[in-house]
Amino acid sequence: xxxxxxxxxxxxxxxxxxxxxxxxxxxxxxxxxxxxxxxxxxxxxxxxxxxxxxxxxxxxxxxxxxxxxxxxxxxxxxxxxxxxxxxxxxxxxxxxxxxxxxxxxxxxxxxxxxxxxxxxxxxxxxxxxxxxxxxxxxxxxxxxxxxxxxxxxxxxxxxxxxxxxxxxxxxxxxxxxxxxxxxxxxxxxxxxxxxxxxxxxxxxxxxxxxxxxxxxxxxxxxxxxxxxxxxxxxxxxxxxxxxxxxxxxxxxxxxxxxxxxxxxxxxxxxxxxxxxxxxxxxxxxxxxxxxxxxxxxxxxxxxxxxxxxxxxxxxxxxxxxxxxxxxxxxxxxxxxxxxxxxxxxxxxxxxxxxxxxxxxxxxxxxxxxxxxxxxxxxxxxxxxxxxxxxxxxxxxxxxxxxxxxxxxxxxxxxxx
Amino acid sequence: xxxxxxxxxxxxxxxxxxxxxxxxxxxxxxxxxxxxxxxxxxxxxxxxxxxxxxxxxxxxxxxxxxxxxxxxxxxxxxxxxxxxxxxxxxxxxxxxxxxxxxxxxxxxxxxxxxxxxxxxxxxxxxxxxxxxxxxxxxxxxxxxxxxxxxxxxxxxxxxxxxxxxxxxxxxxxxxxxxxxxxxxxxxxxxxxxxxxxxxxxxxxxxxxxxxxxxxxxxxxxxxxxxxxxxxxxxxxxxxxxxxxxxxxxxxxxxxxxxxxxxxxxxxxxxxxxxxxxxxxxxxxxxxxxxxxxxxxxxxxxxxxxxxxxxxxxxxxxxxxxxxxxxxxxxxxxxxxxxxxxxxxxxxxxxxxxxxxxxxxxxxxxxxxxxxxxxxxxxxxxxxxxxxxxxxxxxxxxxxxxxxxxxxxxxxxxxxx
Numbered sequence: 001x002x003x004x005x006x007x008x009x010x011x012x013x014x015x016x017x018x019x020x021x022x023x024x025x026x027x028x029x030x031x032x033x034x035x036x037x038x039x040x041x042x043x044x045x046x047x048x049x050x051x052x053x054x055x056x057x058x059x060x061x062x063x064x065x066x067x068x069x070x071x072x073x074x075x076x077x078x079x080x081x082x083x084x085x086x087x088x089x090x091x092x093x094x095x096x097x098x099x100x101x102x103x104x105x106x107x108x109x110x111x112x113x114x115x116x117x118x119x120x121x122x123x124x125x126x127x128x129x130x131x132x133x134x135x136x137x138x139x140x141x142x143x144x145x146x147x148x149x150x151x152x153x154x155x156x157x158x159x160x161x162x163x164x165x166x167x168x169x170x171x172x173x174x175x176x177x178x179x180x181x182x183x184x185x186x187x188x189x190x191x192x193x194x195x196x197x198x199x200x201x202x203x204x205x206x207x208x209x210x211x212x213x214x215x216x217x218x219x220x221x222x223x224x225x226x227x228x229x230x231x232x233x234x235x236x237x238x239x240x241x242x243x244x245x246x247x248x249x250x251x252x253x254x255x256x257x258x259x260x261x262x263x264x265x266x267x268x269x270x271x272x273x274x275x276x277x278x279x280x281x282x283x284x285x286x287x288x289x290x291x292x293x294x295x296x297x298x299x300x301x302x303x304x305x306x307x308x309x310x311x312x313x314x315x316x317x318x319x320x321x322x323x324x325x326x327x328x329x330x331x332x333x334x335x336x337x338x339x340x341x342x343x344x345x346x347x348x349x350x351x352x353x354x355x356x357x358x359x360x361x362x363x364x365x366x367x368x369x370x371x372x373x374x375x376x377x378x379x380x381x382x383x384x385x386x387x388x389x390x391x392x393x394x395x396x397x398x399x400x401x402x403x404x405x406x407x408x409x410x411x412x413x414x415x416x
Numbered sequence: 417x418x419x420x421x422x423x424x425x426x427x428x429x430x431x432x433x434x435x436x437x438x439x440x441x442x443x444x445x446x447x448x449x450x451x452x453x454x455x456x457x458x459x460x461x462x463x464x465x466x467x468x469x470x471x472x473x474x475x476x477x478x479x480x481x482x483x484x485x486x487x488x489x490x491x492x493x494x495x496x497x498x499x500x501x502x503x504x505x506x507x508x509x510x511x512x513x514x515x516x517x518x519x520x521x522x523x524x525x526x527x528x529x530x531x532x533x534x535x536x537x538x539x540x541x542x543x544x545x546x547x548x549x550x551x552x553x554x555x556x557x558x559x560x561x562x563x564x565x566x567x568x569x570x571x572x573x574x575x576x577x578x579x580x581x582x583x584x585x586x587x588x589x590x591x592x593x594x595x596x597x598x599x600x601x602x603x604x605x606x607x608x609x610x611x612x613x614x615x616x617x618x619x620x621x622x623x624x625x626x627x628x629x630x631x632x633x634x635x636x637x638x639x640x641x642x643x644x645x646x647x648x649x650x651x652x653x654x655x656x657x658x659x660x661x662x663x664x665x666x667x668x669x670x671x672x673x674x675x676x677x678x679x680x681x682x683x684x685x686x687x688x689x690x691x692x693x694x695x696x697x698x699x700x701x702x703x704x705x706x707x708x709x710x711x712x713x714x715x716x717x718x719x720x721x722x723x724x725x726x727x728x729x730x731x732x733x734x735x736x737x738x739x740x741x742x743x744x745x746x747x748x749x750x751x752x753x754x755x756x757x758x759x760x761x762x763x764x765x766x767x768x769x770x771x772x773x774x775x776x777x778x779x780x781x782x783x784x785x786x787x788x789x790x791x792x793x794x795x796x797x798x799x800x801x802x803x804x805x806x807x808x809x810x811x812x813x814x815x816x817x818x819x820x821x822x823x824x825x826x827x828x829x830x831x832x
Contacts, residue, residue, distance in 0.1 A: 410783030
């Protein structure tokens with residue numbers, strides 16, 4: 001395949017984006033509604049495409065990767081539910097973000113407009129195809145999807161349904177493009193298209209992110225790691241602390257907002273760690289800890305620096321007993337990836353310190369880190385969780401797929 | 417000089433940024449006030465440092481570059497006025513951007529916080545040192561300044577005053593760092609410090625921007641070119657059109673929001689171009705145009721495609737007569753750098769089309785492009801004008817030097 005044609009595809013998306021930027025919410029919603037119907041009507045085609053993908057990958061990947069790749073009728077139904085939930089979200093385009101009148105009579109407003117062309121680079125899960133495309137289109141953007149080779153057949157059926165939905169209501173089908181280029185070089189070419197792509201959002205592991213950071217010439221929003229901490233302060237309610245820790249670690253350990261390290265104040269460690277040790281082991285959580293932890297939980301293995309730096313994404317937890325809240329904050333500063341960091345405390349001053357001094361996309365007081373998610377926070381569907389500070393930080397919903405332009409209206413004003 | 421120490425300097429800024437993030441507005445303002453006093457107290461030192469810089473550059477640069485480098489007592493006074501105006505701006509840190517309560521009782525808010533460490537890469541003008549540093553510090557950020565070699569001695573006196581101002585009120589002096597590394601390699605190293613620098617804002621010509629785009633591993637906000645257009649619609653008020661064109665081209669041709677190409681509807685060209693031709697030539701503006709323009713203004717040279725693509729930043733203007741507003745919009749789409757684009761019209765529908773269909777940081781109706789500037793729009797001092805869409809678009813004031821973090825408060829909520 002001619003590699004130069006990545007650019008050709010993105011140029012087509014660029015033309016489509018100009019048209020899509022000014023269409024009505026009704027038209028965009030209708031296109032997504034039809035796409036959902038088409039996915040359901042083509043369920044057999046999609047299932048057999050997916051079987052082809054799964055068969056090709058079977059011998060090469062882990063069971064969990066295979067599970068993410070695999071579609072079922074239930075998963076396809078939930079994909080269409082995802083489209084419906086994007087349809088139900090308010091359209092942010094055209095919102096006036098702020099506005100004022102200058103002393104010379106100029107009327108200034110900042111109006112929300114689409115970004116333009118958004119590139120989404122992702123791995124495995126075919127439902128990202130419909131979720132990401134729907135959010136981008138709803139916010140008036142064209143989207144260039146670059147899924148993994150392993151899911152290409154599945155992605156193609158889904159992307160085609162979205163394109164057909166757009167075409168059905170007279171919108172440009174090139175507003176959704178699935179790149180046929182599934183090699184690594186294509187990623188590099190894509191993120192080098194400065195001036196054509198307005199934003200790239202990579203969704204994947206550290207390997208993918210590294211390739212993006214090294215090669216990007218276009219603006220990028222990083223959906224990075226979540227090495228999340230929970231700190232049990234001296235004054236924490238014990239029951240609450242146990243409940244939050246269990247939820248943050250066990251409810252869904254494979255996701256970025258799960259807890260990876262537990263910090264415990266030394267004055268409460270004796271009361272809380274033995275109970276937690278039992279509960280976590282009951283839940284099959286492997287524990288590693290520092291010497292003070294091991295004094296209370298002797299069967300715990302020694303935690304290395306690397307353990308504290310690792311996002312396990314699994315039933316494994318690193319524990320550390322700290323002398324002060326300052327030590328807890330220092331530990332988080334050293335090891336945090338800037339995702340979600342929680343304190344359990346009943347001391348107002350310590351809650352305030354945590355909120356003010358921890359530098360992360362989200363800080364929580366007396367709540368589980370698992371809430372840091374677009375749906376849970378009330379933002380609607382999310383396209384990812386940004387761990388960078390520029391443009392978007394934390395869960396990214398529709399608004400984060402837009403920008404604002406200045407609209408200035410006058411009656412002939414000139415600058416003195 | 418050991419090139420590896422760029423990182424060392426940025427690490428010092430990073431430590432300082434943690435402290436600066438949570439200090440009071442009063443302390444930040446007082447540090448800037450003292451810095452202004454110190455600049456005035458050290459005016460002789462600054463003038464002689466500047467004379468050294470000017471003497472070293474004299475033989476190598478153009479008169480206009482030399483002029484940007486040169487300080488006078490008046491320019492120093494206006495530098496200190498700039499500090500005063502930053503002091504008078506409201507501090508955005510701590511502002512609650514939005515907030516709501518979830519059905520489960522979680523209280524969610526988005527709170528404005530500093531970005532962290534900002535790198536500013538700039539050329540020549542020593543006043544950028546104080547302007548940029550003051551804005552960054554006011555927004556709670558540490559700043560790493562990388563000015564040009566030609567202005568190093570001047571920049572050092574100014575940066576030292578800012579550091580001394582910070583130290584005087586007990587704030588970390590490393591919140592302002594002027595890199596002693598003035599070679600090209602240092603720029604590359606600086607923009608590669610992913611994880612240390614939260615944002616880089618380059619202020620300079622296309623050559624500098626190219627180096628940044630090629631080498632950046634950190635988030636960048638591009639302060640890009642302004643190939644700005646004014647379109648005189650068929651229904652324009654003739655007097656207004658002439659006044660806006662003259663202002664947009666002549667009032668200060670060397671800046672990014674000056675007009676570079678004039679588009680004129682064919683039905684009004686005969687009434688407006690002969691008058692404008694005279695007025696522009698009186699103002700020493702060199703004109704180039706298409707055939708239809710030259711039919712009305714025979715002494716105008718032929719405009720090439722390159723003329724339409726060029727930001728002259730000078731007393732030169734490209735003119736084109738268009739058949740329709742669609743043609744005007746197409747021309748702008750082709751040549752615009754996404755900065756500031758103006759229409760002069762009395763037709764509501766055409767004003768709306770312009771506002772909706774032109775993709776630029778700022779669109780104007782019946783006003784001069786020269787208003788697209790932080791001060792003129794009422795944002796206060798600006799750190800630059802972004803021509804990208806991610807994070808900031810258009811004039812960037814204090815708010816654009818911040819981000820928001822989610823603060824989530826609960827009473828023990830866990831996710832079901």
